Amino acid sequence: MLSHLPILQVILPLLAAPSCLILGRPALAWGFSFATSAAAMLISMLLLQQVWLEGPISYFLGGWEAPWGIEYRIDLLNAFLLLIVSSLSTVVLAGTRQSVAAEVEANRQTLFYVSWLLCLAGLLGILATGDAFNVFVFLEVSSLSTYTLISLGRDRKALWASYQYLIVGTIGATFILIGIGLMYMMTGTLNMQDLAQRLPVVADTRTVFAAYAFVIVGVCLKLALFPLHLWLPNAYAYAPSAVTAFLAATATKVAVYLLIRFSFTVFGADFSAMDIPLHQLFIALGLIAVFSASLVAILQIDIKRAIAYSSVAQIGYMIIGLGLGTAAGLQATLLHLFNHALMKGALFMSLAAVALRMGSTRLDDLAGLSQRMPLTAMAFVLGGLSLIGVPLTVGFISKWYLVIATLEMGMWPVAALILVGSLLAVMYIWRVVEVMYFRDPPASTQVSEAPVSVLLPLWLLVIANIYFGIDTALPVSVTADAAQALLGWGK
Amino acid sequence: MLVATAIGIAVNRDLLSVVMLSSIYGLLSANFFVTMDAVDVAFTEAAVGAGISPLLMFTTMAIVGRYEKLPHRWSLSALVLVSITGALLLVATMDMPAFGAPDAPAQQHVAPRYIEQSGQEVGIPNIVTSVLATYRGFDTFGEVTVIFTAGVGVLSLLMIGDRATKPLSSHLLKASQHKILRIVSKVLIAPILLFALYVQFHGDYGPGGGFQAGVIFAAAIIVYTMLFGLDSARQVIDQGWVRVMAAVGVLLYGAVGVVSMVNGGNFLDYDVLAKDPIHGQHYGIIVIELGVGITVAAVMVLIYFSFAGRLVDRGHQDD
Amino acid sequence: MTDMLLTHYNYWVVMVLMMIGFYIVIAQGNLVKKLVGLNIFQTSVFILYISAGKVSGGSAPILDDAISVYSNPLPHVLILTAIVVGIATTALGLALIIRLREAYGSAEEKDIQEQNQC
Numbered sequence: 001m002l003s004h005l006p007i008l009q010v011i012l013p014l015l016a017a018p019s020c021l022i023l024g025r026p027a028l029a030w031g032f033s034f035a036t037s038a039a040a041m042l043i044s045m046l047l048l049q050q051v052w053l054e055g056p057i058s059y060f061l062g063g064w065e066a067p068w069g070i071e072y073r074i075d076l077l078n079a080f081l082l083l084i085v086s087s088l089s090t091v092v093l094a095g096t097r098q099s100v101a102a103e104v105e106a107n108r109q110t111l112f113y114v115s116w117l118l119c120l121a122g123l124l125g126i127l128a129t130g131d132a133f134n135v136f137v138f139l140e141v142s143s144l145s146t147y148t149l150i151s152l153g154r155d156r157k158a159l160w161a162s163y164q165y166l167i168v169g170t171i172g173a174t175f176i177l178i179g180i181g182l183m184y185m186m187t188g189t190l191n192m193q194d195l196a197q198r199l200p201v202v203a204d205t206r207t208v209f210a211a212y213a214f215v216i217v218g219v220c221l222k223l224a225l226f227p228l229h230l231w232l233p234n235a236y237a238y239a240p241s242a243v244t245a246f247l248a249a250t251a252t253k254v255a256v257y258l259l260i261r262f263s264f265t266v267f268g269a270d271f272s273a274m275d276i277p278l279h280q281l282f283i284a285l286g287l288i289a290v291f292s293a294s295l296v297a298i299l300q301i302d303i304k305r306a307i308a309y310s311s312v313a314q315i316g317y318m319i320i321g322l323g324l325g326t327a328a329g330l331q332a333t334l335l336h337l338f339n340h341a342l343m344k345g346a347l348f349m350s351l352a353a354v355a356l357r358m359g360s361t362r363l364d365d366l367a368g369l370s371q372r373m374p375l376t377a378m379a380f381v382l383g384g385l386s387l388i389g390v391p392l393t394v395g396f397i398s399k400w401y402l403v404i405a406t407l408e409m410g411m412w413p414v415a416a417l418i419l420v421g422s423l424l425a426v427m428y429i430w431r432v433v434e435v436m437y438f439r440d441p442p443a444s445t446q447v448s449e450a451p452v453s454v455l456l457p458l459w460l461l462v463i464a465n466i467y468f469g470i471d472t473a474l475p476v477s478v479t480a481d482a483a484q485a486l487l488g489w490g491k
Numbered sequence: 492m493l494v495a496t497a498i499g500i501a502v503n504r505d506l507l508s509v510v511m512l513s514s515i516y517g518l519l520s521a522n523f524f525v526t527m528d529a530v531d532v533a534f535t536e537a538a539v540g541a542g543i544s545p546l547l548m549f550t551t552m553a554i555v556g557r558y559e560k561l562p563h564r565w566s567l568s569a570l571v572l573v574s575i576t577g578a579l580l581l582v583a584t585m586d587m588p589a590f591g592a593p594d595a596p597a598q599q600h601v602a603p604r605y606i607e608q609s610g611q612e613v614g615i616p617n618i619v620t621s622v623l624a625t626y627r628g629f630d631t632f633g634e635v636t637v638i639f640t641a642g643v644g645v646l647s648l649l650m651i652g653d654r655a656t657k658p659l660s661s662h663l664l665k666a667s668q669h670k671i672l673r674i675v676s677k678v679l680i681a682p683i684l685l686f687a688l689y690v691q692f693h694g695d696y697g698p699g700g701g702f703q704a705g706v707i708f709a710a711a712i713i714v715y716t717m718l719f720g721l722d723s724a725r726q727v728i729d730q731g732w733v734r735v736m737a738a739v740g741v742l743l744y745g746a747v748g749v750v751s752m753v754n755g756g757n758f759l760d761y762d763v764l765a766k767d768p769i770h771g772q773h774y775g776i777i778v779i780e781l782g783v784g785i786t787v788a789a790v791m792v793l794i795y796f797s798f799a800g801r802l803v804d805r806g807h808q809d810d
Numbered sequence: 811m812t813d814m815l816l817t818h819y820n821y822w823v824v825m826v827l828m829m830i831g832f833y834i835v836i837a838q839g840n841l842v843k844k845l846v847g848l849n850i851f852q853t854s855v856f857i858l859y860i861s862a863g864k865v866s867g868g869s870a871p872i873l874d875d876a877i878s879v880y881s882n883p884l885p886h887v888l889i890l891t892a893i894v895v896g897i898a899t900t901a902l903g904l905a906l907i908i909r910l911r912e913a914y915g916s917a918e919e920k921d922i923q924e925q926n927q928c
Contacts, residue, residue: 018738166902178855520856532860551908555842565837587818610873617872637898794901
């Protein structure tokens with residue numbers, strides 16, 4: 001059975017989704033989804049351990065060897081991401097049952113969980129596959145279910161956000177499809193390993209250059225890289241709170257993964273560095289993203305929206321690391337993938353708890369929250385500290401590695417700008433802290449602390465933020481090896 | 492022709508003619524696919540581009556209104572963006588292998604095996620079906636999942652029972668007043684259903700397969716709905732049951748994969764389903780195509796019911 | 811150049827269609843029309859793939875003893891999948907438009923954005 005782990009990782013949630021639809025009742029659906037997600041997490045742990053000890057695993061679907069059939073290929077990079085996605089899905093599901101019950105209409109809740117499972121299956125499918133076209137198929141599974149999940153938000157603006165995302169997302173997916181088609185025309189294959197071997201022969205044709213451009217732009221649309229980010233703040237702000245926590249912690253990570261996979265594995269580091277100053281472009285766009293999005297975040301009156309803008313800024317940091325093109329830079333990006341999932345998970349889950357009790361996440365409504373919901377407020381603060389990059393949190397580790405990587409390249413102005421960017425994060429987190437801790441709660445309202453079933457998973461994430469900020473052995477060693485492997489491949 | 496139709500769509504403000512044109516566009520591209528030897532694709536594009544997609548758009552239009560409100564203004568930034576993308580594609584064509592060249596890389600590496608070996612390895616004449624159902628069977632599994640996902644999404648958006656629907660039949664969707672139409676259509680439904688079954692099981696030999704069959708099957712039910720009104724169609728076909736069928740199709744496909752795993756093969760390896768690989772492949776393909784057909788038919792019916800349900804509700808509101 | 815015209819005209823048609831479709835998606839204000847544009851955009855990509863699979867003198871990839879040259883079946887398979895994905899997206903998009911119209915009383919981008927401002 002162990003040899004089937006790569007495919008079980010994806011088909012477990014995928015087959016659970018239709019079963020969940022047949023089950024029907026929302027309470028059952030929640031338990032079923034949670035159990036499925038937890039099982040997927042277990043599988044991803046086993047996979048990571050297996051890859052760590054024995055190296056990459058190949059699995060031929062239908063028994064047809066690649067490149068004729070579709071191959072699942074698990075290496076350190078995607079095993080690491082599979083673990084991030086499945087574990088965050090599990091923790092968020094655990095802590096948001098009440099939140100979903102409060103925000104999604106009763107007769108739609110089963111469909112909500114079905115879509116959640118489909119989204120999870122889609123994201124895991126994108127990560128596990130070693131076939132370029134298969135990426136497109138599972139990208140659409142995750143995208144369509146994401147549009148559904150976003151549209152279930154209470155505000156009518158959720159519908160508009162979902163429609164906007166549908167248009168942008170489909171354009172992005174179609175661009176990726178064009179890119180894959182052009183690659184196929186030049187090489188005759190769709191398998192990523194095979195492409196990596198065959199592309200260098202035709203690397204200097206304009207067709208391959210265009211293929212790369214289409215794929216990168218398509219992925220950047222899904223990634224919400226500045227200036228293609230406009231869909232993200234709306235989508236995150238108006239989606240149900242649980243969905244925001246899930247998407248913020250996983251979906252953009254998967255897009256970053258695709259960017260890394262196509263840039264380093266398929267086209268190879270040499271190609272990506274070649275024709276255009278893509279690396280400088282990435283660094284520049286990353287920096288602009290950090291500054292513009294952080295500034296906008298400071299101006300928001302809705303905290304959920306502010307933290308959504310902060311996601312755009314954080315994606316900027318990841319792209320800077322990628323743009324450096326060195327092993328250290330890549331490692332910083334991969335570390336930040338993991339760390340950002342932890343902090344955004346904690347922040348959005350604490351906001352879900354606030355929305356559950358207060359019915360709002362507007363800044364003005366949070367006055368004196370520390371007295372009414374002390375544990376939730378504290379969780380938000382610790383998540384925020386991690387976002388800023390205070391020592392003893394995971395955020396510090398991310399920044400540390402990123403700054404070291406830039407200094408290694410002699411880019412001290414970039415390093416300085418990264419540190420200034422962190423100060424902006426201080427500003428938008430401080431605004432919330434000030435309102436929550438130093439203002440009196442309105443006398444009329446009676447609000448109690450969030451229920452234990454919400455607090456437990458939330459604090460699990462908060463503690464993870466601190467634990468992995470102190471004991472960094474696991475993520476650091478995994479990402480170091482993954483980054484080495486990625487750069488070794490191209491040569 | 493294609494280009495002319497597309498331009499027509501771009502400049503026209505009457506949505507009805509836009510959708511008509513887009514349906515013509517669908518047919519034209521289906522024609523084009525036939526000349527390119529892609530008969531399966533042509534079949535599907537005809538069913539989708541000239542069938543389902545305009546049907547859904549007409550229904551939507553009946554709800555949201557026929558005319559565009561605002562006159563179109565040329566948008567400079569959009570033109571620039573589009574030109575850049577177009578230029579990029581133009582650059583891409585510069586180094587492309589010539590159209591139709593048999594020695595192009597796309598024709599060389601992976602594809603020859605399908606053409607030369609699928610006869611022995613899979614044992615059915617339609618190579619497209621071989622590749623679709625076994626070599627790249629997992630893509631098709633993903634495709635069924637996408638359809639299922641869309642069904643779940645539409646259901647959640649346009650859930651029936653959102654508002655109290657009055658048990659009234661709507662004049663908007665009912666063609667039963669037309670005697671000739673009713674008789675002709677009545678006569679047509681049975682052959683359509685038969686044809687769907689034929690397409691379902693003939694996919695091994697000629698163009699066709701689960702997706703096309705599912706669409707045709709759904710078309711029969713949609714004709715019935717148009718004829719006798721949504722309410723009576725809902726009486727004959729229980730919605731909960733359609734939901735379950737949509738899920739069953741996906742599960743059936745997945746079950747084939749799981750059975751292959753239990754029999755000692757990889758996921759979706761049909762070789763191990765019977766004593767010799769050829770029979771195994773055959774069984775596998777029949778069952779997964781059935782799964783595709785069931786899910787597609789069920790989701791199409793579900794989507795149409797949801798759309799038409801909104802239309803009927805709206806009709807009541809206006810009364 | 812005339813050589814290029816003869817051997818690549820299919821791809822250029824694709825390019826023109828793609829540009830028209832893409833333009834409709836981003837520049838038009840009516841939500842239904844945006845989706846029609848998206849369909850044109852996607853169909854142009856289908857044509858790109860299918861053109862890439864055509865072999866001169868080949869015939870449809872259904873095995874027959876009388877035929878020796880077949881067109882490439884792989885792009886056909888990929889595009890079958892892509893067409894299905896396309897219609898799934900369209901259906902979901904239209905359902906969203908119906909809900910938007912119910913919530914905002916309009917299916918024009920401008921109206922909806924104005925209402926979102928206040």
